Amino acid sequence: MFPYELKVVALPLITNFRGLNVREIALFEGPAGWSEFSPFIEYGSKESATWLKAALESATIQPPEKIRESIEINATLPNVKVAEVKNLLSKFPGCKIIKVKINDFKKDQELLAEVLNHIPDAKFRLDVNGQWGLDQAIENLKNYEETFNGKIDYVEQPCLELAELLQLRKKTQIKIAIDESIRKNSNQDYALLKEVADIAVIKWAPSGGITQALELIEKVDLPVVISSALESSIGISHGLSLAQSIPNLYGACGLGTGALFKSDITTMPLSISNGVIINRKVIPDLIDKFMVEPDRHTWWHNRINQIYQEGLM
Numbered sequence: 001m002f003p004y005e006l007k008v009v010a011l012p013l014i015t016n017f018r019g020l021n022v023r024e025i026a027l028f029e030g031p032a033g034w035s036e037f038s039p040f041i042e043y044g045s046k047e048s049a050t051w052l053k054a055a056l057e058s059a060t061i062q063p064p065e066k067i068r069e070s071i072e073i074n075a076t077l078p079n080v081k082v083a084e085v086k087n088l089l090s091k092f093p094g095c096k097i098i099k100v101k102i103n104d105f106k107k108d109q110e111l112l113a114e115v116l117n118h119i120p121d122a123k124f125r126l127d128v129n130g131q132w133g134l135d136q137a138i139e140n141l142k143n144y145e146e147t148f149n150g151k152i153d154y155v156e157q158p159c160l161e162l163a164e165l166l167q168l169r170k171k172t173q174i175k176i177a178i179d180e181s182i183r184k185n186s187n188q189d190y191a192l193l194k195e196v197a198d199i200a201v202i203k204w205a206p207s208g209g210i211t212q213a214l215e216l217i218e219k220v221d222l223p224v225v226i227s228s229a230l231e232s233s234i235g236i237s238h239g240l241s242l243a244q245s246i247p248n249l250y251g252a253c254g255l256g257t258g259a260l261f262k263s264d265i266t267t268m269p270l271s272i273s274n275g276v277i278i279n280r281k282v283i284p285d286l287i288d289k290f291m292v293e294p295d296r297h298t299w300w301h302n303r304i305n306q307i308y309q310e311g312l313m
């Protein structure tokens, strides 16, 4: 049996993200403090096991020595309507780097223009989640480059295939970051990753925790952006600990997604101030308020026990 008592909560979101309006999260407290297990509902046992490994590590051992105090944060804009941009940006006070989930140039250029109406010196990170083919990527990036000259920080995972990224890199001046490519790098060809990208996006939970993430970062050997997966302030604090401990941080991190919750599991969330977050231990004092119904608790309980008993970690 899993040795810690689970508290499962459902946190409401301010806007639809990944098709979700609420985010279910399992929390537990170990000897080193509170931790979070929150793989998305549709993830299978094997993938979720990596998240459980991360959760257990942060519940049981203290984070490594930090080499920086505050972490610069990028705003995260889901693929929203132009009318929602102003309100969303207000949730990320002082952030100048804006990550936008995009489909293509035609539909999304208005989103970027609207951001610039409110933050004239904004720079953009375009997250494509691997949705473009090579030709589509070349054409879209050419348009972005022309229209938003000098304002694109990087494009994140424009194509899924490494061979396509390699070709694309020869055709664009825009820097390329990889995210999915790192997790799906089953043949562990780290030299090739370095050839196709300028920046590596690394996440605490999907990497299996801080220790494994640090090992991965050393192998990938690219400047790093630490990002999150819509965690509560508990998971965010572990992502921040990771960002605080790595030498080759590229810049602002995607750890501001707490701003997308209507409410967090604490009255003192890790909030953004002047574009940065200062990390600290988080005490979830609002668990009772957001507790799920018994059937959902049982679902999470079974999920976690199955992974734990099968020793999938």
Ligand SMILES: [Mg+2]
Residues within 6 Å of the ligand: 127, 129, 156, 157, 179, 180, 201
């Ligand atoms: Mg991404």
